Structures are given as C-alpha cells and as structure tokens.
Amino acid sequence: MAKIYAPNKAYNGITATVRFINGEGETENPKLLKWFTRKGYHVDEVKDEESPQTEINTISEETTDSISEQETVTESTNKYDGLNVDELKEIAKKHKIKGYSSMLRPQLIEALQEIESE
Known part of the structure; x- marks a missing residue:
C-alpha cells in the first residue's frame, strides 16, 4: 500500500x-x-x-504502461472555481444532467466532473 x-x-x-x-x-x-x-x-x-x-x-x-491522460478531478475543480452556481447550472443543463436545478455548487461541480471523466 x-x-x-x-x-x-x-x-x-x-x-x-x-x-x-x-x-x-x-x-x-x-x-x-x-x-x-x-x-x-x-x-x-x-x-x-x-x-x-x-x-x-x-x-x-520504459516499463510504464500507458495510463489514460484523463483530466484529473483537481484540474477540473480549478476549471470551475471561478464560476457561480448559475453558470454551473447552465453547463449542467447543456450536458443534460438530471436534477441540476436543485443541486448545490459542490454537487454541480461533482456532476460535471463525472460527465467529463466518461
């Protein structure tokens, strides 16, 4: 470990x-x-x-197999730091995230990060 x-x-x-x-x-x-x-x-x-x-x-x-260079959650969080709840909801709406209108800011960020990691 x-x-x-x-x-x-x-x-x-x-x-x-x-x-x-x-x-x-x-x-x-x-x-x-x-x-x-x-x-x-x-x-x-x-x-x-x-x-x-x-x-x-x-x-x-040379022995390292390729690991997906997916965007990390840390980078994604920084991406959304400057956005307010209304802006995050607009992005969530575009991504058709269910229940976005009642989500709090941390929930919106998490939902958007999940969409990006797919």
Missing part, C-alpha cells in the same frame, strides 16, 4: 480511480503510483504495516 499526497492539501475527490480525503489517497497499483509521481503528487510507499515509509524517487519510464 502506498500513500499519495495531492498538491492541494484540502482536496477531496477522486483522481484516476483513487479517492482523496484532505489531500491524501492510497493505492497498491504500481502503474498509478508512477502516474501520480509524474503528475507532481508526492508518493510514499509502505512495504508492510510495521516498516517505515520510503519515498519513491525514480520511475522507469
């Missing part, structure tokens, strides 16, 4: 199938660990429960 630390310490959401809470996520997938490292995330690998954490410093690019 490895811990992944997002550049935004307050980030809550899902990026590349990893759930982040307060900027921290976990995965065992070595391909994802390499991908997160390339994207500027801090990754600490834990060998087992009793061993100390060691930082992954190097990545062998």
